[in-house]
Amino acid sequence: MSQFTLSELATALDGGTETGVSFEGRAEKWGTAEAVKNLVEEIDKCKKLVYLNLDGNTLGVDAAACIGEALKKHPEFKKALWRNMFTGRLKEEIPKALDHLGKGMIAAGAQLTAFDCSDNALGPNGMTGLVELLGSPTCYSLQELRLNNCGLGIGGGKMLANALLKCHKDSVAAGRPFQLKVFIAGRNRLENEGAKALAKVFAALKTLEEVAMPQNGIYLDGITALAEAFKLNENMQILDLNDNTIKPKGATALANVLHCMPKLREIHFAEALVKTAGAIVLADALQDDHTDLEVLNLGYNEIRSDGGYAISSALQNKHKLKSVMLNGNQLGEDCIFKLKDGFQSNPDALGSFSEDEGDDDEEEEEGDEDASDEDDETDVSHENGENVSENYGASDDENYTGEEEDADGVNYVTALSQSHTSNANDNSFQSNKSVSFIGEETRPNTVETFFNTPNPTAKMLADIPATEKLEAFRNFLSTFKENDYLTALVFTTLKCAALANESKEALDIAVALYKDAFDYAVSTRQVSRVKNFFLIQLGLLKCENKEFKPAYNLQSCRYALKETISKHNTIADDFKSTFNLFLERFE
Structure with a gap:
């Protein structure tokens, strides 16, 4: 039989009503013991001090020492609501004042559940006054930590991370695991290093439900580290990275872990240079789940119409939507009309488009990365086709960091198509087959020859001696290494699809191989990559690379794709909805 503690009994008897002391918004100037006397008396008189709200006053060192002494008498204390309480104070005063307050709570044996020290100019110096508190048993019970607009900087962010990691480690050893749910730290200049330090905390905790880190100067390295940590927090509901530099690469890193956070209710990635490519990968990740x-x-992400259409498709099954903000992009009238049409049953959810800049139908270009964005040095080389096929076979959840894009946001499958179709012997395609190009009149009519020919003909297909040609293609493809199989499959599909208008046999094979590619993409968590590849190759989605030209008969390939979607009921809805949306635009 469980025991009822005195504190639980008291809570039950008073109906769970919280009591405490609030001096919120009084603009008091507490510098001395005499000046803070009234507040201390209120704290002493409160029999059950659950919260103390000092928001909007200003606190000096001597006054803080008096408050700390008063807090030592209140082990029941749970919520320290201390926003904006150091206005006009010297930076040397802040850590000392916070240290006095923290020592009072620690001495009392208080068990904090909420700590809000937002809108205080802490900086790294002020953070030193919180390190002891945040690493102590008083914070083992902490569920909400709010340090918004504190100017922590990289140094302060690292100190915060170390304190929280200590709290987690010690709490686990004590049998009372630290289970933080809400972490708010916007406008703190954390940058990549601070974000990476905090990512280690998030990965260790695994209990977060809300993370807000807007306007922190975080670039790809930091975004990627955070994404890897977020995927371990399956109860995440609110994610706010507004006004950092996410870009398409960061969007890809985040998109690849969204499936690990099925309970997401709010996603805020505004003013982050997500761009069209980033919007598409995020839409792909949201397509079927996150209902x-x-x-x-x-908003304000330089997203053009293709990204808008992808988002529109992804939101069709989101019946709980209350707010969709896409203003300040470059969607254009047609895309906005499509979005509004999709929200006819819920028009209030779709925000204004008053600042949409319109889609001028020019190719999107990415500017140079900021000097602090160090990840460009790790981009995959595409011009020589090196290291491309190795990445293509990796599943989305194997520490994938979005390196399929180059500095201009070009998806690497596009580069792969160029190198493969121009020269099948290029090193970008590492297979366990090796076929030298010889004159067409002397080539054997085999599946392997068909595959290695940049633009095979219908006659080449017809002359392949195999009775069951589809089975022959599948057998040939099965000989490729795992990392190359999908690459070989999609190119073989396109080569057959390009002949679909003139050959019934080519159409049947293409339809079957399209289906194989879709099924394999689903089973290996590569849906977004395969969709984007086919959309670009079929001219349904603009490529960011201005020099790219589709290598296959677009009309024929689209025809085979339509036939595939209409003939196979088992194709994932994710593929059907996306391809139907883009195909309709070209009819």
Whole structure:
């Protein structure tokens, strides 16, 4: 039989009503013991001090020492609501004042559940006054930590991370695991290093439900580290990275872990240079799941119409949406009309488009990365086709960091198509087959020859001696290494699809191989890559690379794709909805 503690009994008897002391917004100037006397008396008189709200006053060192002494008498204390309480104070005063307050709570044996020290100019110096508290048993019970607009900087961010890691480690050893749920730290200049330090905390905790880190100067390295940590927090509901530099690479890193956070209700990635490519990968990740989504904010991201159409498709099954913000992009009238049409049953959810800049139908270009964005040095080389096929076979959840894009945001499958179709012997395609190009009149009519020919003909297909040609293609493809199989499959599909208008046999093979490619993409979590590849190759989606030209008969390939979608009921809805949306635009 469980025991009822005195504190639980007291809570039950008073109906769970919280009591405490609030001096919120009084603009008091507490510098001395005499000046803070009234507040201390209120704290002493409160029999059950659950919260103390000092928001909007200003606190000096001597006054803080008196408050700390008063807090030593209140082990029941749970909520320190201390926003904006150091206005006009010297930076040397802040850490000392915080240290006095923290020592009072620690001495009392208080068990904090909420700590809000937002809108205080802490900086790294002020953070030193919180390190002891945040690493102590008083914070083992902490569920909400709010340090918004504190100017922590990289140094302060690292100190915060170390304190929280200590709290987690010690709490686990004590049998009372630290289970933080809400972490708010916007406008702190954390940058990549601070974000990476905090990512280690998030990965260790695994209990977060809300993370807000807007306007922190975080670039790809930091975004990627955070994404890897977020995927371990399956209860995440609110994710806010507004006004950092996410870009398409960061969007890809985040998209690849969204499936690990099925309870997401709010996504805020506004003013983050997500761009069209980033919007598409995020839309792909949201397409089938996340039906509890209520808020999506992708405003002011230089997203063009293709990204808008992808988002529109992804949101069709999100019936709980309350707010979708896409203003300040470059969607254009047609795309906005499509979005509004999709929200006819819920028009209030779709925000204004008053600042949409319109899609001028020019190719999107990415500017140079900021000097602090160090990840460009790790980009995959595409011009020589090196290291491309190795990445293509990796599943989305194997520490994938979005390196399929080059500095201009070009998806690497596009580069792969160029190198493969121009020269099948290029090193970008590492297979366990080796076929030298010889004159067409002397080539054997085999599946392997067909595969290695950049633009094979219908006659070449017809002359392949195999009775069951589809089975022959599948047998040939099965000989490729795992990392190359999908690459070989999609190119073989396109080569057959390009002949579909003139050959019934080519159409049947193409339809079957399209289906094989879709099924394999689903089973290996590569849906977004395969969709984007086919959309670009079929001219349904603009490529960011201005020099790219589709290598196959677009009309024929689209015809085979339509036939595939209409003939196979078992194709994932994710593929059907996306391809139907883009195909309709070209009819």
